[in-house]
Amino acid sequence: MSQTFDIKRFGQLVLHDVKRCSPRIGTVGAVMISELTFTPLMVLSQNFLTQDPHGAGYRLMLMVLMSAFLASMMPMQLYPNVGKKKFGIYFALLPASKWEKYLSMVLLSLVLVPLALMVANVAIDSLLTAVQAPYYHKYLWQSEALQWIEPAMVCNCALAFIGPTLGFIYANAIQNKTCRNIMSIVLWLWLMGGVFSMMILEMADLAGMGWYIVAAQALLAVLMGFLGWNKMKKMNY
Amino acid sequence: MIEIRNLDFSYKKTPVFSDINLSFPQGAIYGLLGENGVGKTTLLKIICGLQRPSQGTCTVDGMTSHDRLPEMLQRIVFLPDEVTLPDNSTPQRYVDELAPFYSTFSQGTFLHLMQELEVEPERKFREMSFGQQKKSLIAASLSLGTDYVLLDEPTNGLDIPSKAQFRSILSKIADEGKTIIISTHQVRDVENLIDPIVILSHNAVLLDASVQKITEKLYFEYGGEVREDALYSELMPAGYMNVVPNTTGEESQMNIEALFNAVLRNKNQINELFK
Numbered sequence: 124m125s126q127t128f129d130i131k132r133f134g135q136l137v138l139h140d141v142k143r144c145s146p147r148i149g150t151v152g153a154v155m156i157s158e159l160t161f162t163p164l165m166v167l168s169q170n171f172l173t174q175d176p177h178g179a180g181y182r183l184m185l186m187v188l189m190s191a192f193l194a195s196m197m198p199m200q201l202y203p204n205v206g207k208k209k210f211g212i213y214f215a216l217l218p219a220s221k222w223e224k225y226l227s228m229v230l231l232s233l234v235l236v237p238l239a240l241m242v243a244n245v246a247i248d249s250l251l252t253a254v255q256a257p258y259y260h261k262y263l264w265q266s267e268a269l270q271w272i273e274p275a276m277v278c279n280c281a282l283a284f285i286g287p288t289l290g291f292i293y294a295n296a297i298q299n300k301t302c303r304n305i306m307s308i309v310l311w312l313w314l315m316g317g318v319f320s321m322m323i324l325e326m327a328d329l330a331g332m333g334w335y336i337v338a339a340q341a342l343l344a345v346l347m348g349f350l351g352w353n354k355m356k357k358m359n360y
Numbered sequence: 361m362i363e364i365r366n367l368d369f370s371y372k373k374t375p376v377f378s379d380i381n382l383s384f385p386q387g388a389i390y391g392l393l394g395e396n397g398v399g400k401t402t403l404l405k406i407i408c409g410l411q412r413p414s415q416g417t418c419t420v421d422g423m424t425s426h427d428r429l430p431e432m433l434q435r436i437v438f439l440p441d442e443v444t445l446p447d448n449s450t451p452q453r454y455v456d457e458l459a460p461f462y463s464t465f466s467q468g469t470f471l472h473l474m475q476e477l478e479v480e481p482e483r484k485f486r487e488m489s490f491g492q493q494k495k496s497l498i499a500a501s502l503s504l505g506t507d508y509v510l511l512d513e514p515t516n517g518l519d520i521p522s523k524a525q526f527r528s529i530l531s532k533i534a535d536e537g538k539t540i541i542i543s544t545h546q547v548r549d550v551e552n553l554i555d556p557i558v559i560l561s562h563n564a565v566l567l568d569a570s571v572q573k574i575t576e577k578l579y580f581e582y583g584g585e586v587r588e589d590a591l592y593s594e595l596m597p598a599g600y601m602n603v604v605p606n607t608t609g610e611e612s613q614m615n616i617e618a619l620f621n622a623v624l625r626n627k628n629q630i631n632e633l634f635k
Contacts, residue, residue, distance in 0.1 A: 124430075124431075126429045126430055126431060129430075132430060132461075135460045135461060138460075139457055139460070139461075142457055143446075143457060209440075209442060209443060209444040210444055212410060212438070212440055212443075213443070215409075215410060215428065216408060216409075216410070216428075216433055216436075216437075216438060217433065217458075217461060218430045218431075218433035218434040218461040218462065219430055219433075219461065220428075220429065220430050221428060223430075357412070359410060359411050359412055360405065360410040360411070
């Protein structure tokens, strides 16, 4: 059996992590429900107040923004104690490799929970469209917005979620409380800046700069991934 | 076997160990004793890979402990003095989460130990006292069936009957060929259980010897007066307890507290005696 990566052991670890995180699933669930309620409420109130019907593109944008914000918080919810001595010892001594432990964190925070959030979002939106709720005239995939969304915008949004999520995994492992808090603030700023950067650039007529921001965010995301893995590898308790 | 070779360790600029060598062959209950702050817990953490030595090596069955390889982690369990448990969980759920990683885990042993320690496996941790939580963790740790069991202050929080049960459980486990290392300052709790005994002092190992060797080299005498050649003497209700070099080869009953004090007060002499 490989001491670096073994698929059976990794599967056991992911299952273990899901079970171990289950007491916090309540919090995650509450966040998801509030987000899922927030989007339709925003759509309804915005349309009602402005009397200027927004289409599926507006819903899509809201969904992406909200999901990116909330999904990035997941590492803080799922693995808040990895860097703390009393909790961290249990995690460090679990018979799985350091690489498997890090990958399991990434899988849960970056793939499984956001995917669940996305599926739930699309399902609710489709349901509201299917029952012809007010202002829900088209399904998301019929939106005209999909035609004018630029690749740089998609990449920026994705990286504004991936980078801070990896950053929060790293921040969890920081044992000094002050450093951890400073890191979290920086990540929040990045998350907000990253998500809104394309909108700001569009408004400032600087959309061409989009790929530079993509490149910068990609670099930072790689750095966060490296720092997180390196920290996990060398962590002492 | 656990082997520590030329190990140095320091917390930032405070040295804890300097060039220490120790080995823990399998199948014994080792007592790791020492004053507060000499590094008993740190040594256990180094052994199970939670701390990286600044220099030297610590290996478990040939595997460098700080690499924390899955195979090494499957052979070792560490029960820290203080653990924060998930409030809503139960001992049964706790072992259910761990069991898939340990091929040697035995549900039967777990239930048996829980019964012996009188704790309900389905009771929530938040409804338990500190002592009951500790007993649950002891049962969980021992039921994993690992070759090495590291216990840090295991009797803290246990009531008197539980301490006796704990001793009896550990004796049985040691008979199965497991290696148990107990770090404690409550030496009376583990008297007659630990053998060999390792006494740590700042930066060094003061004593690493079996009880048989200790009683060969030292004589523990209960008498009416303080002996001139005593390495340590203490007034007790029935007279004086003297620890003296064993020059006659006569056997005596070791008093672990007296031994501890004798070693701490006569580092050089003890070093010479046990060379």
